[in-house]
Amino acid sequence: MKNNAKPILIAGAGPTGLTLANLLARMEIPFLLIDKNPHPSRESKAFAVQARTLEIFDQLGIAQKAIIQGKAENTLHLLVKDKEVFKFTLNEILPGETAFPYILIIPQDQTEKLLEEALQAQQQQVLWEHELTHFKEDAAGVTATMKGPDGEEKQVQVQYLVGCDGARSTVREQAGFSFEGKTFSPTFYLADCELDWQFPHGDIYFTVAPGNLSIFFSFKEKNRYRLFNFLTKALDENKKELSAQEVQKILDANPYIKAKLKSSDWTSVFRIHARHTDSFRKGSIFLAGDAAHVHSPAGGQGMNTGIKDAYNLAWKLALVIRGNAAPALLETYHEERYVIAKNLHNTTDRFFQLIIAQHTLAKLFRLYVFPKLVKTIASVSWLRTKGARRISQIAVKYRFSSLSKEGKSGFTDKAPKPGDRIPYAAVKIFGEEKTTHQLVGCTQFTLFIAVADPDNEQAKQLCQFVQDKIQVPVQVHLLTRSTAGSSFFDLYGIQENALFIIRPDSHIGFRTSQLDAQEVENYFSEVLGKR
Template sequence: MRSDVLIVGAGPTGLVLALWLTRLGIKVHIVDKAAEPGTSSRALAVQARTLELYRQLDLTDAVIEGGHQIPAVNLWVKGERAARLPIEAIGADLTPYPFMQAFPQDRHERLLIDRLERLGITVQRQTELTGFSEQDGHVLARLRGPDGHEQNWEASYIAGCDGARSLVRETIGMGFPGGTYRQVFYVADVQAAGPSLDGELHIDLDEADFLAVFPLAGTGRARLIGTVRDERAEHAEDLKFEDVSERAIKHLKVQVDTVHWFSTYHVHHRVAEHFRMGRAFLLGDAAHIHSPAGGQGMNTGIGDAINLAWKFASVLTGCAPESLLDSYEAERIGFARRLVSTTDRVFSFVTAEGRIADIMRTRITPLLLPKVARVDVAREFLFRTVSQLTVSYRGGPLSQGSAGHVHGGDRLPWAVAGYEDNFGSLTLMNWQVHVYGTARQELVDCCKSLGLPLQVFDWQAEYEAAGLTQNVLYLLRPDTYIALIDPAGMWETLDRYFVSRQLKPLMPAH
């Protein structure tokens, strides 16, 4: 039994990896030891950058239609709304999706599974990886099926998307340094009423335990996420909603009618020492885990999958050397480390104890945040960071050149001029060139000879406002990040980029 890539774990990270690869003609086998997809979930937020990238998989509209757009964040102190941060107004000029999308992970997984099945790929359930080894240019894995029978499975690569307790990570002996938060997290999906059930995100700053109300699709539906640290945390498995609900009812004025689901869990903050060893790769929670602050976890795992998928496809179809796969860790591990550090600082601030911490949370933050939100640069930075628009591969092995404030490795700035949206061509899962203004004829001819799609946009003021520069060559990677910028728009620069890295545009395997 053989596939190009064996994917272990069918959460969002593994499913997106399987979808991307299958769309590019790569043969995948995806297994999960669970009997069925999750019916409950912790991950909720789908950030703007993920929605942008999902256009390549034709998933964006389905996620938006099936979820709920969160337009603003509200901070509460002493039972009253103390500050409101409007997300929509901040991101309107930056992305087609200037909001945080609430789309529960269980529904998210079902959508991904449905799209995979349409392509003829079925997740092999109740199938567990028991071990693997690397042999003569391939991976030989042992899989135990639902009947307990073990079979060998051969693959060119194995992708560990198998969560915080990853057997793939354990098998390659990869360290997973970090720690565990002492707080116990709880999640409750409820049917409720009250002023904090208005479709926006509400966070209570009164106490050193985190508490937030996230809106869900449907009237009066919400998810409560909070922490407890006192003696109740010592018996997390025995906690019930009644043990933690008083604060939400009192401080955020939540009138709970029905509790649909309640769960408790511990959270870690860890990053694997490496994301690759030989033919084994780590993605998502197998590679990095952190606090839920900012709703970054699932989005980061999906970003891992999209970054690695086109590189797998390039190598497996002979469009790139094996060394291209080294750029996965080079590009993703730095971001994961910064993310863990940032979310840890935010969570530590929100949950810090003591009089000074209380004053900072309940008095200074509600006063300061609205003022910061009125400063264009500050609020744009805040939105870009949370939405993951700032994720960049500057300085990476595939990034070259700059023009103005935009560098190789950055996300392409979004702009709409008249009826033309420059993200329209980004549904293409391949390399492409953008020129805003006029493309030299030699460049047109070079793109044709290389098999590179070339998009030329008539120069408009909107492109300049977005940060793009006239007549510059922008080479976009298959994951839509900018690979190369040449201010002179010369065909020789483009040709040298591909030749020096031994790269070719993607050619579907089948």
């Protein structure tokens, strides 16, 4: 059976696929979202939602729901044997940098449920128990064959196929993408459990002892935790899950932690991989999330990085499908996101490898060098801030991208540059208190025109020019010192006048210190490939 369907087929309805679908739905781009599983995930899996992801969820209308269901954790404690050597408090390090200065602990199945509910609110749905079996690319796009719950095969013709189908991606394997990297040697386990121990509930505890490393994440429910550790040699590495007695045995391996297991309702035994593909795109086929890159759990970066893959790709697909941009715009998806995934592999994943290694030097490093290193970093303000911004992912930038353009200079040294996420700042719009993040949307470009003089005639003419001449949706905000406030001008490095073009993913595409309509037109012509 053959059916002419939608412009886009998304394979995989995990956090990445659901985010992509939500964004495309908001941009009114038709798609099919399929998943081979019969129903949404019922396991907690990834559980750390970073600040940058919450900013995206806020645009999708689910951030506050997630916060109510989850547990916002500000503080990380590093314990070596029985002593606390370091305490890291995010909301004290990132004051005013984001509306969400914490890590939200919420099980992945709840995150996926919120994303699916948001999708249903837009009259869209996941086709569960629909498996992508094979596909063929040709000049017209992709012909994909999927098998439904009744076993019948159906063909769909689409312009683009996006593989969000996880680490064992069918799309990646059949399209011939590489998946280079390594598997870490210890076997790890996760346990969602209720504990009785000596530490207050509500924070994250990173514990180090001879031959033992554990991380405890507090869930919303009192005394409930996600426990992460590697297996002791006494336990069978081929297990898929652990009994309550085995979890207690692992807890007892650290004599400095007096933890008694009261209950354990889910455990998982697994190997950790750090791999990434050589390209995020081949022709009409794209990879995103775990299909393109898998990481160590250090810092809770993996799921969050996949969600930002979708955030980067959605608006580009929308512009090309609508005919607003040339297909060359899609090349920038690999250009921008591959670098992010590779950098994460070269930093976080390699550091994790050192932390969990089992040889004698690594054990000495964990006990003596690592705590002093962390304490030193924490004592230096700029290093502490840099670390917090990196973990929260608000530091992710695309300054290297071909989409990041610079106009006439005239900004202070600390001003955000093209490619940066727009800084979070309070502003007033028609007397109403807002933030810069509330002024931008995920479905269109935004233009900030900042002027010292509220009666600047050139700024008013520029507003009209954008509405008349730019062929894609652009929302325009005219900001003055009297309305936006001096803090906005200072944070954005504006000395007198300035212009910022903000991409639909809230990154700065272009900046200039002069109000030149021709520069604005040139930027859109270059990015959209319409010159």
